[in-house]
Amino acid sequence: MIPFTAPDWIPTIDPGMRILVTGASGGLGRALVDMLLQGPDCRIGAHGASKRHPSNDPRMVHLNKAFSSAHDCVALVHEFVTEAGGIDALVVLSGGIHFSGHWKDMPDTDWARDIDVNLNQPFFLARAAMQHMQDNKRGGRILLTGTESAIHGGSAMSFPYAIAKRGTECMVEGLAREGAPAGVLVNGLRFGYIDSGFHGRWHDKTDADMKARAEMVPLKRPGHVDEAAALMTFLLSGWAQFITGQMIPLTGGDWL
Numbered sequence: 001m002i003p004f005t006a007p008d009w010i011p012t013i014d015p016g017m018r019i020l021v022t023g024a025s026g027g028l029g030r031a032l033v034d035m036l037l038q039g040p041d042c043r044i045g046a047h048g049a050s051k052r053h054p055s056n057d058p059r060m061v062h063l064n065k066a067f068s069s070a071h072d073c074v075a076l077v078h079e080f081v082t083e084a085g086g087i088d089a090l091v092v093l094s095g096g097i098h099f100s101g102h103w104k105d106m107p108d109t110d111w112a113r114d115i116d117v118n119l120n121q122p123f124f125l126a127r128a129a130m131q132h133m134q135d136n137k138r139g140g141r142i143l144l145t146g147t148e149s150a151i152h153g154g155s156a157m158s159f160p161y162a163i164a165k166r167g168t169e170c171m172v173e174g175l176a177r178e179g180a181p182a183g184v185l186v187n188g189l190r191f192g193y194i195d196s197g198f199h200g201r202w203h204d205k206t207d208a209d210m211k212a213r214a215e216m217v218p219l220k221r222p223g224h225v226d227e228a229a230a231l232m233t234f235l236l237s238g239w240a241q242f243i244t245g246q247m248i249p250l251t252g253g254d255w256l
Ligand SMILES: NC(=O)c1ccc[n+]([C@@H]2O[C@H](COP(=O)([O-])OP(=O)(O)OC[C@H]3O[C@@H](n4cnc5c(N)ncnc54)[C@H](OP(=O)(O)O)[C@@H]3O)[C@@H](O)[C@H]2O)c1
Pocket: 022, 023, 024, 025, 026, 027, 028, 029, 047, 048, 049, 050, 051, 052, 065, 066, 067, 068, 092, 093, 094, 095, 096, 117, 145, 146, 147, 148, 190, 191, 192, 193, 194, 195, 196, 197, 198, 199, 201
């Protein structure tokens, strides 16, 4: 296994961008915000549900809300637009898995919560952000989150999560078609196993479990959060103006 070593450069966004990141308190969200803060001047809406992104950088707008309705999502986008004077990009990294057993035993409330946070809320967030971007006539970027397992039927232990993420792939294509005339580009990340803390948090996985999971990846390691942050930053950058409606895998060859 060849370990990840960070290059001595990072992709950067255009100066002045106003970017709302939901799930900025999570492993991937923290890494993305930290990378954006190394770049040019910008406003970053750092959203968390129960936690806060640790930075006190003056470019940050801290937003806290555990989503439980479409209204919460719309209100969050409006709050950021009011604070930042507009929105140029939305990155949806909020997500989770509420039930770790087999779907045969899953209470219907947990099914609904997983579909809510991983499918319904991303839609309500993206719809509200796209409306602002279309009205502004400056274009925009929307990044949503999928998972590689979802294109292989998911797993019995995270079935609604995978179904929601597969639905997100459809959403990316439909929203991209809708946004294209106004220059609103919509793409998704199809992550494999990234070492973000997600699996320990939602699935109670141990270090030994994670080592065994890494062994299943052809490159024999998890993805590093900074590799994910660099890909997302590139998709927000001026070099990604001809990419829309795509799910970009970051998997180390998982499922080959
Ligand atoms: N890591 C991976 O291997 C992997 C693979 C495939 C896909 N993904 C996806 O990538 C995204 C980011 O994952 P991550 O690894 O950074 O996970 P994470 O560390 O668990 O972060 C999850 C984020 O979602 C927020 N969140 C959870 N429930 C919420 C709710 N009801 N309302 C609002 N926010 C809520 C959390 O807020 P608080 O922390 O403030 O509670 C946190 O910021 C997720 O959508 C995940 O499904 C990850």
